[in-house]
Amino acid sequence: MMRRKESRAGFLFALPWLFGLVAFMFYPLLMSLYYSFCDYSALRSPVWIGTDNYSELFHDEVFWICVKNTLLYACFSLPLSMVIAIGLAMLLNTNVKGMTVYRTIFFIPSLVPMVSLAMLWLWILNGDYGVLNTALASIGIKGPNWLSDVAWTKPALILMSVWGVGNAMLIFLASLQDVPTSLLEASELDGASAWQKTRNVTLPMISPVIQFNMVMGIIGSLQVFAIPFVMFPGGIPARSTYFYAMYLYDSAFNYSRMGYASAMGWILFVVILLLTLIALKLSNKHVHYGGV
């Protein structure tokens, strides 16, 4: 009797969240699937057009430009961010005086709001008087026009993505602190070098966290939006920074093609799902769960 009462109370307390989940997640999700098969502008009722939006997308030159840009960005920014996040976490896991201060300093950048970050990088990367090019000039290197040269805009964004590694770094740091010292000590007794300890003990022990961060990274990098949207409106120059989510947004809100945008959303969802499953499948062999 008491148990049933508790269950009912629990359900009642969860009700607002359940309502939110249905109203703001499941319903829009299902409706967007329906709209992806419709001519829908958000201002008029949807009209069923079958798979027209999908077939149009596959023949849309701009769509493929965005796909290419996004994949290129993800392919470079994800491994780079992961390596830097692990590296930083390892450095911040050492026993040095004032470590909490260092940890805070390295984490703070990831708390900066995206738009502020974009404005900040507009100054750093300015080809004429930016901090980066000034620093490069001081060592005799002529920096490129990061923001206006088609060849350098994507590398600039990849460089910027490293700025936000704080969250991943923190998760890695937590997992590094969970690596049993007994294993590290045992390997030391066996004469393992620092690299051997990292390669054969630390990395396998934190592999589930690496896998988690990789999956989150895939999702995040394929949805890159806010920073290029602020820094490179319309994907300038010459659509070199026009990413998938930006085209989706433009289709929905600037071109009033909500059905088309919904189709783009679902394609992205399926691609992310597939990539995540592939990543999980490929990495499963190398992921070590301590308790298993």
Place this chain on the structure above:
Amino acid sequence: MSKLSDLFLPGLISLSLLALVGTELRSHPKDDATRTHIAVWVGWSGFEYDTFQSVVNDYNKSQNKIFVDLLSITGNSTKTLISTSAGVPPEISLLSAAEIPQFADAGAIEVLDDACRQRGWTQDKYVPGYWDVLQYQGHTMALPATPSTVALYCNTDILKRSGYDKPPETIEEMDKMVDKITKVEDGKVKLAGFLPAEPGWWPWGWGPYFGGSLWDGKSKITMNTPENLQAMKWVESFSKRFGPAQIQSYRSGFGVFASPENAFLADKVAMEVQGVWMHNFIQKYNPKLKWVASPFPYPKDRPDMKGHTIVDQDIFVLLKNCRHREEAIDFLAYVQSQGPMEKLCLGQKKSSPLRVKSPEFWAKQDNPSIRLFDDMAYSKSCISTPKLGIWPEYSAEISNALDEVSLLQKSPEDALKAIDERIQPKLDQYLNRLEKRRTAGK
């Protein structure tokens, strides 16, 4: 103790609800409760918003039946779209004239023909250039808010140093001036006479400046025409003369528009296409700058185009399915009358869209070129955006093509062809679907 903690959550919820009610009461004071509230959304901020708020305050004081709730919103047109789609639009929203077809085709805004007849809002009352952009498919779809035309701003000090005492008349003349003014040292641009991409706010305007058109007025995209090609080649000529990388490098040193580092305000670009508002920014960021405005030059072989201009106007639309249509029209009538309209336009330092202007209106204007901007709106060669529902997409395509041509990635011929090939099928599809909807009554 446990009883106290049991009360914590319900207490917190009750307090939050009370706070909400309190906020609502505060935003609708008791003395306004008897009035009909209408919502007006605008994208203005700063002094532009303050001026309109003052006009709204005057209106709210002038009668006791209607109360206007004015709201300044970032990204107003997107939010208007979302609220209209949700069935809770504001009564009135401030859009740009280019957005009329998109909203009208979707049936989101009211046709104002009847209101215009009843209230005397006719063509005779308004400056022609400003009235024309309000018309769509034979109907009046909006009313003017604050209008603007654009002109060529010239830094007279720089012009004088290069031996010129007046702005160019023709594009050919302008090209010669640009060559003389532009300074390139050690492969770096040090001063630009003119740059098509600065500020680059009307990339679609170059073709019409050369006498080209962007569509046939019905259903055909007409980018690939000799006039538009001439314009595209003209844009390309800047990159060919000074180098795309050199121009890029020079432009990367420009600050944002509203700052003293603005290229024109910082003496980095001698001539620039800008709207009537530029005067405000000159006053604010570089009051010592000596400048003059004149109509953008015309092609030498097209003297009929002398005095042409781009019309860029903020407009008021009445949203369909809004709750208080008649009250909203009453407010619009107030704003469209001479006194309030002059107060609004004077405060925003623009000309009035009304033909009749009071002597005080002119006397209080501190922009020495204000009459030029007003006169240009009477020109027979006023240029405005094509009245097409797919204009945002078309416009993005033109911008991208100009980018590609400026970077010498594509030839002007290929760029124009690519626009036609991409946009024409989109327009065909758009018009077909629109027709089907109309036939089906959806």
